Amino acid sequence: MFVLVEMIDTVRIPPWNFQRQLNEAVAEELNKKLANKVVYNVGLCICLYDVTKLEDSYIFPGDGASHTKVHFRYVVFHPFLDEILLGKIKYCSQEGVHVTMGFFDDILIPPESLQQPAKFDEAEQVWLWEYETDEGAHDLYMDQGEDIRFRVTDEIFLDTSPTGPAAAASVEKKEPPYTLIGTICDPGLGLLSWWNS
Amino acid sequence: MEVKNANAAMLSNYEVFKLLTDLKEQRKDSGKNKHSAGQQNLNTIMYETLKYLSKTPSSRQTPEIVREFLTTMMPHKLTKAEKLQLLNHRPQTAVEIQLMVEESEERLSEEQIEELIQMVADVLPGDPEQENAAPADAEIDEAVEQS
Numbered sequence: 567m568f569v570l571v572e573m574i575d576t577v578r579i580p581p582w583n584f585q586r587q588l589n590e591a592v593a594e595e596l597n598k599k600l601a602n603k604v605v606y607n608v609g610l611c612i613c614l615y616d617v618t619k620l621e622d623s624y625i626f627p628g629d630g631a632s633h634t635k636v637h638f639r640y641v642v643f644h645p646f647l648d649e650i651l652l653g654k655i656k657y658c659s660q661e662g663v664h665v666t667m668g669f670f671d672d673i674l675i676p677p678e679s680l681q682q683p684a685k686f687d688e689a690e691q692v693w694l695w696e697y698e699t700d701e702g703a704h705d706l707y708m709d710q711g712e713d714i715r716f717r718v719t720d721e722i723f724l725d726t727s728p729t730g731p732a733a734a735a736s737v738e739k740k741e742p743p744y745t746l747i748g749t750i751c752d753p754g755l756g757l758l759s760w761w762n763s
Numbered sequence: 764m765e766v767k768n769a770n771a772a773m774l775s776n777y778e779v780f781k782l783l784t785d786l787k788e789q790r791k792d793s794g795k796n797k798h799s800a801g802q803q804n805l806n807t808i809m810y811e812t813l814k815y816l817s818k819t820p821s822s823r824q825t826p827e828i829v830r831e832f833l834t835t836m837m838p839h840k841l842t843k844a845e846k847l848q849l850l851n852h853r854p855q856t857a858v859e860i861q862l863m864v865e866e867s868e869e870r871l872s873e874e875q876i877e878e879l880i881q882m883v884a885d886v887l888p889g890d891p892e893q894e895n896a897a898p899a900d901a902e903i904d905e906a907v908e909q910s
């Protein structure tokens with residue numbers, strides 16, 4: 567679920583923080599910059615793991631702050647392909663089942679990856695699994711807040727850097743920078759209550 | 764900013780849990796500026812991730828348990844990703860093992876799957892009684908001789 571990512575960045579320490587230990591000031595700046603943010607093609611950054619190398623600090627003309635090149639490792643949420651994850655159902659829509667893990671929300675299970683046959687109940691806005699046994703068909707509802715086990719099948723990174731003013735006027739929808747696509751089509755996947763005997 | 768290595772190492776849920784709890788303690792002690800606007804993101808992600816991880820079996824592990832788990836898993840020739848998933852999820856049924864171990868029907872016999880479930884239940888906490896690894900080792904020896 568979590569990986570360590572080695573990164574290099576130049577950290578700017580403003581003069582009013584000069585009395586602090588360099589390590590602490592650098593750690594705070596890095597966390598301020600990266601925590602809870604998605605880095606393109608890397609994942610959701612959680613927190614700083616450690617600093618591996620601090621190069622010399624420089625002060626440039628016109629700016630009183632010091633600039634230090636830092637080599638560090640960051641804890642990033644980036645599940646690998648086919649990893650099994652546990653989440654909670656946030657809500658269901660025509661696009662599929664939206665799952666959340668608390669710290670990460672943009673997980674979608676599209677209708678074709680649900681346990682088949684699946685149907686969308688318009689009245690209650692919930693997906694259900696029409697489970698057939700010898701005794702007859704049971705409708706297993708995928709209610710909000712239920713724990714769900716799913717497998718990661720795809721990840722989508724979107725570059726959400728700001729575009730020029732012309733494009734910004736037309737594009738109003740906010741796309742999430744990092745989306746996970748999952749499946750619950752295998753035995754053992756889906757609501758935990760379905761498999762706990 | 765440059766990303767030198769996007770996949771330098773894999774971390775188990777327990778390692779991240781421990782890191783975040785230690786960081787929380789540290790920030791509690793130094794206390795003054797955690798509520799400034801810049802720190803809000805770190806606070807949010809720490810809170811949510813800790814909330815998620817404390818509900819998983821990984822929050823009850825220790826470094827010794829993880830080491831013991833990896834040593835007992837050695838004879839089964841599982842990939843790193845498979846061992847990591849077993850460590851994070853603590854599967855209790857054969858269905859869960861089949862999800863996490865690829866091609867488990869070909870690589871593991873039913874007996875070995877049962878043995879795996881038993882070992883996971885023994886080594887990883889979630890269970891109030893903890894048997895030590897000695898009986899599990901005896902079972903591994905038997906399975907190796909038979910297969």
